[in-house]
Amino acid sequence: MSHVHIDNTVLRVEQLQMQFATRAGIVKAVNEVSFSVRRGEILGIVGESGSGKSMTAYSIMRLIDPPGRIAGGRVLLNGQNLLDLSDEQMRRVRGNRIAMIFQDPMMTLNPVLRIDTQMMEAIRAHQPVGKAQAREMARDALARVGMPAPEEKLAAYPHQFSGGMRQRVAIAIALLNKPDLIICDEPTTALDVTIQGQILHEMQTLCRESGTALIWITHDLAVVAGFADRLCVMYGGRIVESGDVREVLRQPHHPYTAGLIASSPSRNERGRPLYQITGSMPSLLELPSGCPFRTRCPRATDVCATMPDVDAQGNHVWRCFHPMNQPTERTHG
């Protein structure tokens, strides 16, 4: 499977930098972030709010509004750097080659337009098809995401749908133009657990079948655990650890990843208080020098005041001077 994996790479993000110019100084919301996704692969990006995971997604889509700006790096979609494209060229990529699904399904559909109008305009913005054909494609897409009676649903307005149904519509819209990549920004956070499970399962099947790459952004490690192929853990605008999901979860090397795993409810014994990572994430304006996690890290020492280099073992990559679960602790400097 992996003998041609270079050619299979859909998206490669290299040293991406995104910053906000504020009165208090420059906030580096996304800092030297690099990763890649292959065809049919699901990449989970996990982090707390403010870790830069959503901003990474918005940077890939170039949906950053001032005072934010992309300050450096490359975003290669099938080898083409999206940061070099003109606004009009970028518009043709959005919704066409890369689709995005947002967090709140109650808000992402226009309340005054019918479902068919919204789906047909998404098709006709990128494909030279007539209205009748676009409507047919829209109905097929609804059927594909498991919407019962799709023909009837086309004539409905968003407010007539439940949250889960709306998210299905949003997913159907994302699938319309058969994109190479779909970016999902916490799309199941606002949904019931049962609906969440269904949607995760459907997304997984759809991606495997069509070969669409998927970036799944979430703060919920449990969602990613059974769903994604690879995992990036973000903290303070940086990726602190990444690798195959099973490997990272079984043997986390970064203390932050280990803390996240330890504090997820299912891992704890009944009746015992939940594990907590002490303190809360510092504001991006007040990040400590060196490793951003060192002020909350139980293993931190003086050396952590300088930025650790990237360490790797096969696919498993981390940034820490004092990694956990290592046969012998490495020393630097």
Added chain:
Amino acid sequence: MEARAHIETPLQAFLRQFRSSKLAVLGSVLLLAMIVAAILAPWIAPQNPYDLARIDVLDARLPPGAMSAEHGIRYLLGTDEQGRDMLSAILYGMRISVFVGVASTVLALAIGLALGLLAGYVGGKIEGIIMRVADIQLSFPSILIALILLALLGPGIGKIVLALVAVQWAYYARTARSAALVERRKEYIEAAVGLGLPPSRIVFRHLLPNCLPPLIVVAALQVASAISLEATLSFLGLGLPVTEPSLGLLIANGFNYLLSGKYWISLFPGIALLVLIVAINLVADQLREVLNPRLQAL
């Protein structure tokens, strides 16, 4: 078909909610009747008040219900100083008032909406320029601006519409901008951008319809204020030519006779103006109730 029957379009939902107030229904019926009467004035009025050949000075200032000496028509609401049938003059006057009110509102709404959306969606320098001009405009009393403009332009229906548009566009621009600022931060706009829709489509199909509810309310109220402003200007002699009197001018014509017992020349056009404006306000109030997003349960 049974299943589709209960899918309510926004328009149907709007009508259902609008009907819930009896007063608003009464207002809209009155308003509709007056507009129809105004439009049909040339066919239903007993006399053409603009046709000097049909007007007889001998019939001047007759009380309501009097018969014409020579023409054999009964003046139901009396006549004015030139012998014009008041009922006919009011119908024709309403025609002008309604036309001026609606035309100036539609034009001002179109201009204000376009500028306000532009300011709200694009932002930056363009927003600054548009909104400062609107602020300066709004810092003067509207009657003052209209008076100055009409004094410069001279009388005429087109010119009074122009003056009213100049006075009113800023209200729409402000409302449209604040609505656009709220709406463009919502996720559906971001989703539309994320879908790669062309910018013009995002502004006109997604942003504009969602900005309309507050503008419809403002427009409904502004029609009434345009009509009364036009009446005020005509009353002051700056609006329309004497040969084509609007309601305001009719009131002004009878003003001199008010204290000499000939009340009807001013009173009836006054009542017509009052009913017209109250009817519009009743409709506008209910529009505000129905379209208020905070009262809308989704």
